[in-house]
Amino acid sequence: MLVLSRRKDESIMIGDDVEITIVDVRGDKVRLGITAPKSVAVHRREVYDAIQQEKAGKQAPGQ
DSSP, X not given: OOOOOOOTTOXXXXXXXXXXXXXXXXXXXXXXXXXXXXXXXXXXXXXXXXHHHHHHXXXXXXX
């Protein structure tokens, strides 16, 4: 895992197309702004996990 320090209004780039900007820091919460192409799905981890579980539940047995 890469760990970076950033301040408000600073960004990191993932590849050439995804930019993550620190929008706000309040106490133990950080607000992030994410700019990515529409072809890149961006979800909170708990939403991503729920989507994956739903997909796995729709698969027929033996697949």
